[in-house]
Amino acid sequence: MQTHIVPVGFDYDRLIAPLVRDQLDVSRVILLEGAVGSEANVEYSQRLAEKLETDFRNLLGAQTERFVIEDVYDYDTAFEQAYDLINEELDGESTDAGSEPSADQREVWVNVSSMPRTVSFAFATAAHSIMVERQSDRERIHTYYTVPEKYLETELAEELRNGIDLLSEIKTSEVADERIDEWMSDARTMLDEFDKRGTTIGAKRVGDGHILELPVASFSNVKPFEELILFTLGEHGEFESVSELAQTLARDLNEEYTNSFRSKVIYNVDRLGPGGKGYIEQEEQGKSYRTRLSRIGALWVRSHADENDPSDSAM
Numbered sequence: 417m418q419t420h421i422v423p424v425g426f427d428y429d430r431l432i433a434p435l436v437r438d439q440l441d442v443s444r445v446i447l448l449e450g451a452v453g454s455e456a457n458v459e460y461s462q463r464l465a466e467k468l469e470t471d472f473r474n475l476l477g478a479q480t481e482r483f484v485i486e487d488v489y490d491y492d493t494a495f496e497q498a499y500d501l502i503n504e505e506l507d508g509e510s511t512d513a514g515s516e517p518s519a520d521q522r523e524v525w526v527n528v529s530s531m532p533r534t535v536s537f538a539f540a541t542a543a544h545s546i547m548v549e550r551q552s553d554r555e556r557i558h559t560y561y562t563v564p565e566k567y568l569e570t571e572l573a574e575e576l577r578n579g580i581d582l583l584s585e586i587k588t589s590e591v592a593d594e595r596i597d598e599w600m601s602d603a604r605t606m607l608d609e610f611d612k613r614g615t616t617i618g619a620k621r622v623g624d625g626h627i628l629e630l631p632v633a634s635f636s637n638v639k640p641f642e643e644l645i646l647f648t649l650g651e652h653g654e655f656e657s658v659s660e661l662a663q664t665l666a667r668d669l670n671e672e673y674t675n676s677f678r679s680k681v682i683y684n685v686d687r688l689g690p691g692g693k694g695y696i697e698q699e700e701q702g703k704s705y706r707t708r709l710s711r712i713g714a715l716w717v718r719s720h721a722d723e724n725d726p727s728d729s730a731m
Contacts, residue, residue, distance in 0.1 A: 423531030498542035650717035
């Protein structure tokens with residue numbers, strides 16, 4: 417059983433043609449939708465999603481579902497959604513009990529050809545992270561990209577130039593058609609922008625700036641005591657020192673705070689730090705180290721929040 421997760425942007429062929437042409441056995445398709453750009457852009461993308469939903473069903477016989485991404489530029493939330501969605505599909509939580517295939521028959525394919533890069537990268541990174549965490553399932557997780565046969569932007573621009581030339585030829589000095597004048601002016605402006613800037617214009621401000629940094633996935637298997645450290649940092653945000661973190665852990669575990677316990681915490685923090693798994697970052701303060709989650713560490717905590725059970729023993 418193949419489930420394909422497909423972010424929908426402004427493409428059609430790249431999202432369905434390779435599956436039809438390669439005659440892949442697609443059982444289920446999840447179409448990711450999000451509002452991008454102008455109202456016209458949103459309407460165009462929604463129409464494509466509707467057409468894809470119909471064609472995936474008719475051409476491939478696939479069960480289809482549309483999943484809304486509320487903010488396509490919120491990488492962290494998209495990552496969390498991707499992490500949960502891929503795991504659910506691998507585990508068969510979204511399938512009907514009567515038709516549920518065995519675990520080794522379920523595969524998840526993530527198409528990263530369309531939609532804003534934040535969503536595509538978030539889903540690709542989440543898929544990679546799950547491959548690392550679920551070593552035995554890595555052959556059942558795939559990310560893929562479709563290369564287009566051609567891009568239409570340059571052809572549209574060329575057609576616009578041809579239209580300007582045609583109108584220039586048929587317009588005479590005796591006929592001053594204001595609509596033709598206005599259209600030719602707008603077309604020339606559009607082409608000028610296209611020649612100078614390409615297919616996009618400007619840089620949109622998102623949050624505090626104009627750059628969305630995408631963290632590099634370094635997910636690996638996390639041991640129980642390491643999990644406890646990460647969840648504790650996620651709950652408290654930051655500790656002035658590793659000793660303060662160790663004291664909090666000892667209190668939460670009803671353990672005696674000893675030098676041995678403190679050393680154990682320091683050892684595991686080092687394993688989770690920049691020189692290890694990269695989930696923790698530290699800032700030197702005199703003889704102490706201010707300790708907090710790194711960006712990828714915070715994503716790990718968010719995506720594993722449902723697994724955090726305080727009653728479980730971390731020892």
